Amino acid sequence: MNQLSKALNRNRIGLEYFESPESLLDYLKELFSSDSTIGVGDSKTLEKLGIYDLLRNSNCHFLDKYRPDITKEEKAKLYRDNFSADIFLSGINAITLEGRILNLDGNGSRVAPIIFGPDKVFLITGTNKIVANDEEAIKRIKEIAAPLDAKRLAKKTPCVKTGTCRDCKSSDKICNYYSIIQGQFDSQRIKVLLVEGEYGF
Secondary structure, rough: HHHHHHHHHHHHHHEEEEEOOHHHHHHHEEEEEEEOOEOOOHHOOOOOOOOHHHHOOOOEOOOOOOOOOHHHHHHHHHHHHHHHEEEEEEEOOOEEEOOEEEEOOOOOHEEEHOOOOOOOEEEEHHHHHHOOOOOHHHHOOOOOHHHHHHHHHHOOHHHHHOOOOOOOOOOOOOOEEEEEEEEOOOOOEEEEEEEEOOOOO
16 A cells, blocks of 8 residues: 555655545545535446445535436536536546556546546545556456446447457447546645445446
8 A cells, every 4th residue: 555655646646545435435524515516427436335325415516427317418518517526536447556547438528527627536446446557457447347337338349248358349339538647737636545445347
């Protein structure tokens, strides 16, 4: 953990470590004020940790893309509204011991506001996402994160059947946008919240 913290610090990215989901949720509760607008990226990690439920039960203005009655047009507007949110929360696909954060996205609605827009960004991840370097991060994305996410989304891509990315040209593929965060101008904007345990993929 110390190695990762030092590497992120060199890249001007903060790190908070939590031994349990409960301690993470207590930390987040302090951030969710009644006048805050909070957006989220699609994330099984956030879902499993109970963060969406926490947001729904708080007094903040939650840009909830998971409302059962949301229309396609409303969701498209919500994606744009994420750019002006006070806080944006997202999971990640891999974080390296060199202090680099790698993400994959289908339509860009998750990685784009991570990179630019919201005042504060908190990237929430389990320790299962820690890898040694970029090569291992890409391998993790192609062999774990992408196939499982494509299966979850009921995509008709080869990886759903084979369990590994084949760099397909399917119009249904979710491997459209890769991002690597290796630093930031504002050292207070993006912070990694690392939870002990396996969360998401």
